[in-house]
Amino acid sequence: MDSTSPPKHRDKKSKKHKDAPLKRKRPSSSPKISKKPRLTAIAAPTPTTASAENASPFRLTTTSLYLSVSPRYSYWPETTFLHLLNNSDPSARLTSEQAARMRSFTPINGLQKDHLNPLLMSYYEPVGGVVIAYSNIRFETDKARIIAESPFAHVWVTVDFLVWAPKKGSVLQGWVNLQSASHVGLLVENTWNVSIPKERIPVGWSYHEVREGFVPKKMEAPKERVEGSVEEGAGMGMEYIEYAPEHDTGGWMNDSGEYVDGLLRFQVESVKAMGHIFSMDGSLLNTEAIENAVFPGAMDSKKEKEKKKKKKKRSKEGERKHKKSKSTA
Numbered sequence: 001m002d003s004t005s006p007p008k009h010r011d012k013k014s015k016k017h018k019d020a021p022l023k024r025k026r027p028s029s030s031p032k033i034s035k036k037p038r039l040t041a042i043a044a045p046t047p048t049t050a051s052a053e054n055a056s057p058f059r060l061t062t063t064s065l066y067l068s069v070s071p072r073y074s075y076w077p078e079t080t081f082l083h084l085l086n087n088s089d090p091s092a093r094l095t096s097e098q099a100a101r102m103r104s105f106t107p108i109n110g111l112q113k114d115h116l117n118p119l120l121m122s123y124y125e126p127v128g129g130v131v132i133a134y135s136n137i138r139f140e141t142d143k144a145r146i147i148a149e150s151p152f153a154h155v156w157v158t159v160d161f162l163v164w165a166p167k168k169g170s171v172l173q174g175w176v177n178l179q180s181a182s183h184v185g186l187l188v189e190n191t192w193n194v195s196i197p198k199e200r201i202p203v204g205w206s207y208h209e210v211r212e213g214f215v216p217k218k219m220e221a222p223k224e225r226v227e228g229s230v231e232e233g234a235g236m237g238m239e240y241i242e243y244a245p246e247h248d249t250g251g252w253m254n255d256s257g258e259y260v261d262g263l264l265r266f267q268v269e270s271v272k273a274m275g276h277i278f279s280m281d282g283s284l285l286n287t288e289a290i291e292n293a294v295f296p297g298a299m300d301s302k303k304e305k306e307k308k309k310k311k312k313k314r315s316k317e318g319e320r321k322h323k324k325s326k327s328t329a
Contacts, residue, residue: 057166061127063159065115068152069144073110077102108137111157121191123273129165130278136160164189166268166280171293173265179251181207186264186282193279196266200283204255211251214259265290 077085081102087093094102119131137159144153166172174194178185184201186194252260266282267290273279284290 055167055170057129057164057170057172058132059129059163059165061161061163063127063161064140064156065126065159066154066156067111067115068154069107069110070114071151073105073107073113074144074153075105076107077105107139107155111137116159122276123278124161124163127161127163127165129163130273131161132164133162134159135162166271168268168270170268171265171290172268172282173263173295176261176264179207179249179260181250184252184260184264186266188280194266194282195279196282196284200269200281200285201252202255202284202287205260205284206253207250208253208259209250211248211253211259214248214251214261265293 084094085099085102116134116137120133122131123129124131137157140156140158144155146153172188172194174186174188174192175190176184177187182198184196186196188194254260266284267286269281269283271278271280
């Protein structure tokens with residue numbers, strides 16, 4: 001081989017695709033659209049004067065979502081099948097059941113069934129809380145977008161969500177449903193579980209395996225408040241039942257000498273949420289914030305003050321009894 005001749009390069013690419021047909025790239029007819037939910041507005045904000053402890057865990061959030069509409073719900077029956085719904089010929093007219101079923105196949109119903117209903121009572125990260133309800137569904141445009149060969153149409157919609165989103169430091173109240181030497185269990189809004197470990201229970205509280213003279217409270221459906229009634233717990237679904245010592249599993253006694261039962265206030269320490277699993281850890285150590293928290297529908301300030309005075313008297317009596325028991329021992 002002549003050393004002066006240039007080396008031969010094999011064009012592998014041209015040889016490999018010599019007889020292959022040319023492929024043409026499909027030009028993008030529309031710009032790319034972000035599919036991430038957009039938080040557009042938050043209604044009913046908490047007052048600026050209210051502290052974080054008194055902030056309500058419920059809030060109304062307006063969010064834009066990019067959702068798909070299945071072919072079954074991609075038309076408006078009133079306009080597409082008007083000749084079937086309002087046919088003057090009785091033989092060709094649909095029955096009432098058939099007409100009602102056909103009218104249900106609307107884009108709004110499709111979005112509710114496929115996307116919005118599965119979100120109910122579950123934690124939804126874009127809104128930062130548990131979706132309690134939704135309303136006021138509206139389309140941002142009058143046209144949907146079909147991507148490639150997909151039979152589904154995609155469209156932006158705006159929805160109002162009622163969200164339950166407690167935050168760390170907020171004060172809530174729940175019904176005591178479990179007590180042990182290691183923790184206190186609560187049920188908030190008759191739905192969500194709260195655990196208060198022993199480390200976050202005040203030092204002055206004590207656990208008793210047998211509660212002598214304890215009269216438990218029963219949680220029932222709310223009752224109508226009788227005019228002129230000043231009984232504590234009236235209209236709150238609390239009713240005293242007969243105490244059965246053989247069914248007693250033990251419980252905590254607070255520093256006032258009262259057994260812990262019924263509604264109990266606590267401060268949110270942490271929130272754990274994932275899908276339909278939602279739980280909280282609480283604390284009872286910040287007594288000042290817990291006692292000063294105000295809840296909707298609570299008793300007026302006069303009754304609240306009287307209640308606090310009674311608690312102070314009971315706490316003093318409890319301290320005296322504790323000192324006497326120590327001296328006798």
